[in-house]
Amino acid sequence: DVKVTQSSRYLVKRTGEKVFLECVQDMDHENMFWYRQDPGLGLRLIYFSYDVKMKEKGDIPEGYSVSREKKERFSLILESASTNQTSMYLCASSLSSGSSNEQFFGPGTRLTVL
Amino acid sequence: LAKTTQPISMDSYEGQEVNITCSHNNIATNDYITWYQQFPSQGPRFIIQGYKTKVTNEVASLFIPADRKSSTLSLPRVSLSDTAVYYCLVDNDYKLSFGAGTTVTVRA
Numbered sequence: 022d023v024k025v026t027q028s029s030r031y032l033v034k035r036t037g038e039k040v041f042l043e044c045v046q047d048m049d050h051e052n053m054f055w056y057r058q059d060p061g062l063g064l065r066l067i068y069f070s071y072d073v074k075m076k077e078k079g080d081i082p083e084g085y086s087v088s089r090e091k092k093e094r095f096s097l098i099l100e101s102a103s104t105n106q107t108s109m110y111l112c113a114s115s116l117s118s119g120s121s122n123e124q125f126f127g128p129g130t131r132l133t134v135l
Numbered sequence: 136l137a138k139t140t141q142p143i144s145m146d147s148y149e150g151q152e153v154n155i156t157c158s159h160n161n162i163a164t165n166d167y168i169t170w171y172q173q174f175p176s177q178g179p180r181f182i183i184q185g186y187k188t189k190v191t192n193e194v195a196s197l198f199i200p201a202d203r204k205s206s207t208l209s210l211p212r213v214s215l216s217d218t219a220v221y222y223c224l225v226d227n228d229y230k231l232s233f234g235a236g237t238t239v240t241v242r243a
Contacts, residue, residue: 025178056233061235062235063222063233063234063235063236064179064222064233065233066231066232066233080232111178111179113178122167122169122226122231123169123181123184124171124179124181124231125181126177126178126179126180127178128176128177128178129176129177129178
C-alpha cells in the first residue's frame with residue numbers, strides 16, 4: 022500500500038514564526054501536492070510538484086513556498102506564519118499522468134497560529 | 136469557476152442506497168470523473184473513476200450519461216461507517232480540483 026506520512030498531526034506556532042511541514046511518500050510517485058482544507062471551502066491546492074526541484078503554483082500560493090530536493094519528500098514552508106494560515110494541511114502524491122491520476126493523501130497536519 | 140456542482144448534504148438510513156449526482160456542464164473531452172471519500176480527521180481516499188457509461192467496483196458504482204454533463208455516484212446498502220464527505224472531481228491531468236463536497240450522514 023502507498024503510504025504518505027506527514028511530520029506532525031498537530032502543530033501550534035506563533036505569528037511571525039517560520040513553519041516547516043514535511044511530507045514523505047514511499048511509492049516513488051512523480052507528483053506531490055499540498056492542500057489546505059477549511060470548513061465550507063473543501064480542499065484548495067497550494068502548490069504541487071511533478072518532479073524533483075520542480076514546483077507549480079496552485080490556487081492559493083500566497084504566503085507559502087515549497088521545496089522538493091528528493092523525489093520522496095515535499096516540504097511546505099510558511100515564511101512568516103499568520104493567524105489566517107490556521108488550517109488543516111494535507112499532502113498527497115500520485116503517479117505521473119496517465120488515465121489514472123489517483124491521489125494518495127497523508128493524515129493531515131492541523132496547524133494553529135496564535 | 137467551479138468545475139463541478141454537487142449537493143451540500145444528504146441524509147440516509149442504514150441499508151438504503153445513496154445516490155449523489157454531480158453536475159459538470161463544462162467537462163472537456165479528455166476529462167475523467169473521479170470520486171473521493173473523506174472521513175473526519177483523515178485525508179480523502181479514492182473511491183472510483185470513470186470516463187463514460189457505468190463503472191462498478193467493490194465499494195460503489197458510477198453512472199455517466201452519454202453527454203457526460205453529470206454523473207451519479209451510487210453507494211449500495213450504506214452503513215453508519217459510510218458517513219463521510221464525498222467529492223466529485225473532473226480533470227485530465229495530475230492536478231485535481233476539489234470543491235466543498237457532499238456530506239452524507241447515515242442514521243440507524
